[in-house]
Amino acid sequence: MKAFEKFTGLIAPMDRANVDTDQIIPKQFLKSIKRTGFGDNLFDAWRYLDEGLMNKSPNERRINHDFVLNQSQYQGASILLARTNFGCGSSREHAVWALQEYGFTCVIAPAFADIFYNNCFKNGLLPIALKENIVSSLFEEIAASADSYCLEVDLQEQRVTKPDGTALTFEIAPERKASLLSGLDEIGKTLLRQADIKAFEEQHTKAQPWLFTDHS
Amino acid sequence: MSSNRTLYDKIWDAHTVGGADGTDSLLYIDRHLLHEVTSPQAFEGLRLAGRVPWRLGSNIATPDHNVPTVGRRRGLEGIQDPISRLQVVTLDDNCRDLGIEQFDINDIRQGIVHVVGPEQGLTLPGMTIVCGDSHTSTHGAFGALAQGIGTSEVEHVLATQCLVQSKSKNMRIRLDGVLASGVYAKDLILSIIRKTGTAGGTGCTIEFCGSAIEALSMEARMTVCNMAIEAGARAGLIAVDETTLQFVRNRPYSPKGALWSLAEANWRELVSDENAFFDIDMTIDAARLEPQVSWGTSPELVLGVSEKIPAPHSFESSDKQELATHSLAYMGLEAGDAITDVALDRIFIGSCTNARIEDIRIAAEVIRGHRVASRIKQALVVPGSGLVKKQAEEEGLHKIFKAAGFEWRDPGCSMCLAMNDDRLEPGERCASTSNRNFEGRQGYLGRTHLMSPAMSAASAIRGKITDPRDYL
Numbered sequence: 001m002k003a004f005e006k007f008t009g010l011i012a013p014m015d016r017a018n019v020d021t022d023q024i025i026p027k028q029f030l031k032s033i034k035r036t037g038f039g040d041n042l043f044d045a046w047r048y049l050d051e052g053l054m055n056k057s058p059n060e061r062r063i064n065h066d067f068v069l070n071q072s073q074y075q076g077a078s079i080l081l082a083r084t085n086f087g088c089g090s091s092r093e094h095a096v097w098a099l100q101e102y103g104f105t106c107v108i109a110p111a112f113a114d115i116f117y118n119n120c121f122k123n124g125l126l127p128i129a130l131k132e133n134i135v136s137s138l139f140e141e142i143a144a145s146a147d148s149y150c151l152e153v154d155l156q157e158q159r160v161t162k163p164d165g166t167a168l169t170f171e172i173a174p175e176r177k178a179s180l181l182s183g184l185d186e187i188g189k190t191l192l193r194q195a196d197i198k199a200f201e202e203q204h205t206k207a208q209p210w211l212f213t214d215h216s
Numbered sequence: 217m218s219s220n221r222t223l224y225d226k227i228w229d230a231h232t233v234g235g236a237d238g239t240d241s242l243l244y245i246d247r248h249l250l251h252e253v254t255s256p257q258a259f260e261g262l263r264l265a266g267r268v269p270w271r272l273g274s275n276i277a278t279p280d281h282n283v284p285t286v287g288r289r290r291g292l293e294g295i296q297d298p299i300s301r302l303q304v305v306t307l308d309d310n311c312r313d314l315g316i317e318q319f320d321i322n323d324i325r326q327g328i329v330h331v332v333g334p335e336q337g338l339t340l341p342g343m344t345i346v347c348g349d350s351h352t353s354t355h356g357a358f359g360a361l362a363q364g365i366g367t368s369e370v371e372h373v374l375a376t377q378c379l380v381q382s383k384s385k386n387m388r389i390r391l392d393g394v395l396a397s398g399v400y401a402k403d404l405i406l407s408i409i410r411k412t413g414t415a416g417g418t419g420c421t422i423e424f425c426g427s428a429i430e431a432l433s434m435e436a437r438m439t440v441c442n443m444a445i446e447a448g449a450r451a452g453l454i455a456v457d458e459t460t461l462q463f464v465r466n467r468p469y470s471p472k473g474a475l476w477s478l479a480e481a482n483w484r485e486l487v488s489d490e491n492a493f494f495d496i497d498m499t500i501d502a503a504r505l506e507p508q509v510s511w512g513t514s515p516e517l518v519l520g521v522s523e524k525i526p527a528p529h530s531f532e533s534s535d536k537q538e539l540a541t542h543s544l545a546y547m548g549l550e551a552g553d554a555i556t557d558v559a560l561d562r563i564f565i566g567s568c569t570n571a572r573i574e575d576i577r578i579a580a581e582v583i584r585g586h587r588v589a590s591r592i593k594q595a596l597v598v599p600g601s602g603l604v605k606k607q608a609e610e611e612g613l614h615k616i617f618k619a620a621g622f623e624w625r626d627p628g629c630s631m632c633l634a635m636n637d638d639r640l641e642p643g644e645r646c647a648s649t650s651n652r653n654f655e656g657r658q659g660y661l662g663r664t665h666l667m668s669p670a671m672s673a674a675s676a677i678r679g680k681i682t683d684p685r686d687y688l
């Protein structure tokens with residue numbers, strides 16, 4: 001995982017609540033055994049007017065020009081703005097992979113579904129929860145702005161800065177922040193505590209021996 | 217330990233690995249269930265890093281999402297789609313290479329992972345259970361802390377037997393009263409999600425309790441916990457009682473003899489203490505419920521069967537109004553119409569929510585002596601596992617379905633998410649016993665109405681959404 005760095009990026013407003021992971025990446029693309037190749041099918045059913053199939057090139061597809069990500073002013077966006085409960089539904093981590101591959105580094109919404117939120121941190125995608133009214137005003141400001149609307153995202157300072165220089169702060173658990181900033185392999189980190197895990201296992205085996213009559 | 221802990225607190229405490237320095241906890245995982253869709257990238261990651269599974273015996277795998285529900289005698293060869301086949305073969309290869317036990321496509325024990333675990337006694341009270349699948353919450357019916365995880369976490373659990381996690385809040389939903397005839401666990405959970413919304417349980421573990429829950433069979437409790445995730449909660453829980461112990465006893469992988477006695481004594485403690493603190497409390501009068509059905513593209517858009525489809529302006533927040541507007545358009549419905557006037561194209565009885573033997577018995581009871589309406593293009597029964605199928609056949613239930621015009625299929629996820637060949641065509645409408653009605657879930661532009669097996673069967677008879685009480 002890459003260490004998360006401060007950046008300034010274009011924001012794309014997707015004015016929908018309860019965006020579920022079935023919409024972020026529809027199930028037909030989950031057949032892949034790879035971790036890549038999902039970007040072209042992000043929001044597939046909204047982005048295209050025809051049915052998406054695996055191995056169908058985006059060049060053969062009918063584009064839905066009304067969909068926000070297909071509008072010219074949002075090309076190259078790296079920040080996605082959405083309404084509440086973003087990422088609900090299925091646990092598919094492919095949703096995060098698809099967002100990243102498309103080019104998003106950060107998603108801003110009033111609230112996120114648990115598993116999705118968690119999956120973001122495993123991959124270096126930053127989910128920022130801002131208050132409902134702040135998100136609403138961002139939507140309004142983007143709609144009203146003539147130029148492209150960019151935000152500076154500074155995880156270290158837990159701060160998002162608007163084009164007019166106003167800063168919005170956000171909350172994030174310290175350990176989650178640390179893992180994004182360092183880009184460290186979480187498994188490696190946990191394995192540093194091997195001795196703790198072994199000690200726990202030993203005690204657990206005594207307390208609940210029926211869990212350890214392994215079938216293999 | 218204090219004596220005012222919730223059931224969740226107790227399982228959490230019994231599984232946190234000591235010696236922590238930071239604020240994040242390591243939660244030890246007793247059981248890891250695997251299937252073909254969310255595991256390949258995890259196995260690949262493990263291999264690339266030169267790591268091996270921490271405790272092989274905690275893992276168990278079965279393919280379910282991609283397997284066809286016909287022509288299973290041909291095994292892997294029967295999977296028409298080469299990409300689906302590769303995913304199933306990849307699971308076979310990974311399990312064989314690492315020595316992970318698998319109920320493969322040819323094994324009678326194969327089935328939907330959340331049906332198979334409990335059926336085999338691989339799901340036990342007090343366990344921590346994870347699977348790369350959000351409906352892992354199902355196993356909470358056993359008083360086990362069961363949660364869905366992402367693929368990175370699958371790899372993490374394989375490598376370390378632990379999950380890095382912070383503790384969630386405690387939420388309690390109390391359901392009291394005796395369910396009316398024709399009202400089932402599915403109606404309970406749909407009405408709960410209607411009340412909480414799909415984000416109401418975010419950040420929480422929900423414990424379901426009350427006399428209506430106590431009266432439920434294990435199958436029905438699993439239906440309730442299965443959809444805790446649709447209320448936003450990663451895990452649902454139900455306290456251990458005689459019903460739980462009765463179900464778990466004598467399963468192939470459950471403890472026997474002296475170990476059983478030891479386990480049983482421990483499991484009896486798996487209830488919330490009387491003075492336990494819950495961050496959120498909610499009560500529902502179960503006795504007043506009528507059969508429930510979803511009408512929109514979110515599992516919170518639910519109606520009682522006697523109600524009319526609501527107008528968007530009847531919702532309070534602008535978010536919900538927008539959701540309702542989108543839903544009406546996508547679902548092709550008019551506000552003000554009776555839900556029982558909505559005509560259907562397909563019927564799906566299956567999924568980890570409602571494909572256990574009890575579900576199939578209930579649906580068979582409703583359909584017995586009737587025929588599927590002529591406008592229905594396809595009516596499917598997809599048992600949750602090979603053993604559920606066998607049991608149903610021993611009881612002659614397959615004959616009832618076939619006589620009525622249903623197709624009797626082989627086990628798998630099937631039309632719950634349409635990764636195999638079972639799916640809706642654009643615009644088609646389905647009465648489904650599954651758990652998600654998101655846009656396109658059952659097929660591109662398909663329309664899903666979530667309901668109980670009894671209502672699905674009744675709806676098959678009339679060809680439109682139907683109150684099951686008309687046939688009881």
Ligand code: SF4
Binds near residue numbers: 330
């Ligand atoms: S039956 Fe449906 S919800 Fe259950 S595991 Fe399979 S796809 Fe997921």
